Amino acid sequence: MPDDPQWEAPEGSWASSAARRRNMQAIRSRDTKPEQLIRRLVHAQGMRYRVCARPLPDLRRTADMVFRPAKVAVFIDGCYWHGCPEHYIPPRTNSGYWSEKVLRNVARDRDTDRRLQEAGWLVLRFWEHEPSRTCADKIAATVISRRPRLRKI
Template sequence: MSDVLTQEQRKLNMSHIRAKNTGPEVKLRKLLFAKGFRGYRIHFDLLGKPDIVFTKKKIAIFIDGCFWHKCPVCFQEPETRKEFWMKKIQSNIDRDKKVNEQLKSEGWTIIRIWEHDVRKKPDDAIKKITETLEKTSKK
C-alpha cells in the first residue's frame, strides 16, 4: 500500500515524533513511581540518552520504539523510501549495540524494553526493572 499522505504531510508528521517524554516512557515512569521507586533520573546526560536512569545503582533503561529500533515482533518495513529508512534503522541498531558495550564496560547495567511491551504488558516491564534493581541491591 502506498502512502496516503503527501510528502509535506508525512514530513510534518515525522517532525512531531518526540525523543523525550514519549507515551511509553511516561507510562513506565508513572508505574515505577506508583511502585515506590523514586530514585531515578530522566534525561540524564549519559551515552545513548537513556530514558530512565538509576544513578546510584548504575542502571540505564532504554524504551526502544518498535519502528525506530526494528522490533523483532512488530516491525513493519516502510512502504516508501525503503533504502533511506532501512539505512537509518540499521544505524540505530548499530548505535544501540555500541552504547550497550560502552556502558557495560563502564559498569552500567542496561535494560532495553520494547515500546509494545510497555503498552501491552506493562507489568512484565516493571517486573524486569524491579528484578534488576533487587539484584543490584544484593551485590
Template sequence: MDVLTKEQRHKNMVAIRSKNTKIEVCLRKALWHKGIHYRKNYKVLNCHPDIVITKYKIAIFCDGDFWHGKTFEKYDVHTNAKFWHEKIKRNVERDLDNTITLRDNGWIVLRFWETDIKKHLDECVAEVLRQIELRKNTTPGGTPWKNQ
C-alpha cells in the same frame, strides 16, 4: 516518490517524539508508583537512556518496535525503502554500541520493547525491581557493591 506532500510529511515527522513518548511516560509512572526515584533523559557516557537510576547505575531504554528494528519487516515501506532500512540499521547498531559502552563501565542496561511495555507493564517493572535488588546486594563479581 512520497505519497504525502512536503508539508504533510513535515507535519508527520515533527509529531514523532524522541523524548517523553507514551511508553516512556507509562513506565516512568509505574516506577514512580513503586517508589523508584530516577532521572529522565540523563546523559551517561555519551548515551541518553530514557530512564536512569543513578543510585544503582541502571540505564533503561524504551525502544519503539519500528524505530529500533523489532518489527521493521512487518511494516510495508514503499517510499524511500533504502533510506529507512539504513536508518533502522544504524539505530540498531547505535543501540548495541550504547549497551556495550554502558555495561563496560559497570552499568546494568535494560531494554524494553514498546509492545512489552504496553502489554506487560507489570513484568517490566518487576524486572527493574529485580535488578535493583541484585544491585543492592552484590556487584557482578559477587562482592558488596558500593555506589561510586
C-alpha cells in the same frame, strides 16, 4: 510553506512530501506513552530515577531512565525506530533511506550497550509493545538487587 500545494521539500531534506515531513517532525523522542506508563509504575514502587539522562557524562546518548547508584540504564525502544523483530515493517516510501536509518539506530543501540557494560552499567531494554507492568516489575527488582548496600558500623 508546507501547507501550500506547490511546496517542495528543501534540497537534501529527508522528507518525501510536506505531509510526511509534518508527520515525522511530530514523533516524540522522549516522554512517549509507553515510557510515561512504565515510569509511573516504577515511581509507584518507590523508585527514583533520572529521566532522559546520560548515564556516562562523556557518552552523548541518553537513556529513558537512569538509576545512578545502582548503575542501571533503561531504554524503552520503539518498534519502528529500533527495528523490532516482531513489528518492524519496512516503509514503502523512501525505503532505502528509512531502512538505513533503522539499521544505524540498531548499531548505535548495540554500541551504547557495549560502552555502558564496559563502564560497569547494566542495560535493560524493553520494546514499546511489552506489558508495562512486567517491565516496571523487572526494573524495580533489578535496581533493588544492584543497590549499594549500606555499611553497618
